[in-house]
Amino acid sequence: MLRSLNKFESTKSIEPVLAQNLLVNYRDIFQADLKEQELAEISFLQEKLKKQAISIALFGMVSRGKTSLLNALFGKKLGETGAINGVTQGISTYEWKISAKPSIDDQENQKLELQFIDTQGLDEVGGEIGGMVALEAAKRADLILFVIAGDMTRLEQEAIAQLQTFYKPILLVFNKADLYPESDREAIYKALQNEEMRKFISPQEIVLTVAEPLPVKVRLQYSDGRESQEVWERPQPDVQALKERIVSLLNTEGKALLVINVLRALLEIQDAVTQRHLQKLQTSTAIAAVIFVSEAIALLISPHLWLDGLISGTFNSLFVLWAIGKYASQKKYLWLLLIVAIACLSGGLGIHLEAAHYLQILWAGLSISVLFKGIITDINHSRGSGKLGAKALMAEIIQSVPDGSILRRFQ
Ligand SMILES: Nc1nc2c(ncn2[C@@H]2O[C@H](COP(=O)(O)OP(=O)(O)OP(=O)(O)O)[C@@H](O)[C@H]2O)c(=O)[nH]1
Ligand SMILES: [Mg+2]
Structure with missing residues (x-):
């Protein structure tokens, strides 16, 4: 899927090193003040930076096609899908290791690890936004794919607003586009770009997909004179736009997303210690x-x-x-x-x-x-302890990303 990910670099390569130093310094100075779980979190963050592991989490209400999207992106069946609500329970992680050439002047190929996290529907528990498991996974994610399947419901808007409080970049995936005629699709797409929605999502962050299209009837004609017959066939999924958006996002901002999220997690630990x-x-x-x-x-x-x-x-x-x-x-x-x-x-x-x-x-x-x-x-x-350092580095990274970047939202 992500073979085209070959210039995973806009952030200077110095920034992950600086972030790594901040983590090490903080752990060294505060060893005595840190709880076991915080020390473990710091080790996890160090490892994440070292491995350049980017987490992309799929969120949305039940049955919007989250698992279907993953299957289509990976081109194989990773998880069960189905019309009944709540097919996916808890969270599942799928890893994708790829080689990425960091930049033209960098000789070595870097290994980049993408982690896709499939989650249970946010409204799985009693019709409320009760998917606490899913929300916890959101905190860990570097990028969120919020999956909808038509007009946004109030619950979906609330969930997006809640996710925004974690300062995570969100791509809004309008799945099941095949269920709507072209004109309805346009109308929904327009509605998703209204003023209220722009607070959370820019138009270029909305992507249309068809992850698991409904089967269609096709008539088979035989050249040997046999009578033609109708059969059900499932058209190919269409997730190309989403693939391209993810790839371009990771190419231009992947490292920035990674470093920013590590720094944000460090700030959370620092706040707890303070x-x-x-x-x-x-x-x-x-x-x-x-x-x-x-x-x-x-x-x-x-x-x-x-x-x-x-x-x-x-x-x-x-x-x-x-x-x-x-x-x-x-x-x-x-x-x-x-x-x-x-x-x-x-x-x-x-x-x-x-x-x-x-x-x-x-x-x-x-x-x-x-x-x-x-x-x-x-x-x-x-x-x-680097609290100021972490904040300054985050501000510098956000400044350095290109205009129109998803990260600019958090300026
Ligand atoms: N028509 C159409 N149906 C889709 C599409 N994507 C998924 N579906 C169907 O929607 C249903 C739910 O898909 P899932 O992938 O299981 O949805 P989910 O969001 O993972 O659902 P939960 O795990 O229950 O939260 C399945 O019956 C899919 O076949 C699509 O693009 N078009
Ligand atoms: Mg699912």
Whole structure:
């Protein structure tokens, strides 16, 4: 199908390398903050960039011909099709590995991996847009083929609007075009280009197909004088326009789509980590406030110096340990615990009351500074983590794609 995919390059080849570096740097700096599943996602993204694996997902309501389209594109039967709703359940992935010459000045042929994802109808569950499985697959896809079979229903429009929130480029595939006479087909095609629809889809992103045409009656005439007879024959599918559109899209924007989606996934992870940092910051502030109020009360009400030493010493030690546990970068301040111990001991033993108080004040100041240093280190980490880098690279890629490109929509 995609033999003509031979100049898979408009994005400078430096961009995948930069994206790869951003991923590696981020993982290295934030190893401790990342959950297992996020680390796995980063490895997956690295692999995706390395293999240049582009995912194309087919979406639409039940029975619009998603699986039929895949069969026609691949030229063989990959999945079952049928008139009853909900033939495809869950999602299935079909891989296509091809050789693509990256650019004229590049000597080596690159392997390009296309992944087609067939999904269950979005309205499969109870007539609502309940195809959560399908929507999850949409998040992973680099390009979406949204399949309709005539005028768009309200549910279809809602689904497209929802898919738009993932910032994925969409090709609208108007399948089963054979069911309409030429004039109706034109009218539907025009309606698909109305103002409301243009918010989501440009006219050049609409493609007409006939994936599995209805059988037609043909009359067989025999030259040997036998009586002619009528038989049912299924005409050839017509998905040429879609093939060409996919190929031209991948040729001009394939690499950009890939890098943009990897960066978007990285930004999602970075946002989650930043959220956790902010939560940590809130908890830190709340705990610091509780500790200091408790300590002040203890100092005011404690009848004995040793009791004051015990209470504040315990609180102080716990606080330092907790702050250091929360902010691993602050481990070097463990010596603060020594000051707490000396302060408590000298106060508790009545060795030098005044010195004990000064030490406790010094401790309080230092431990707050440790906590805030930890917070600032975390925030700087976030900043230096490539979040800005990822955003800047995405903006640069979108700027560099040709005018009229599907990616320009996300400027
Ligand atoms: N006339 C006509 N029928 C088509 C065309 N494409 C698919 N069909 C028929 O539409 C029905 C549904 O096709 P499928 O490919 O199973 O549709 P689907 O979107 O995968 O459906 P689900 O898996 O149930 O969501 C089948 O009976 C196909 O033969 C087409 O271009 N023209
Ligand atoms: Mg199907």
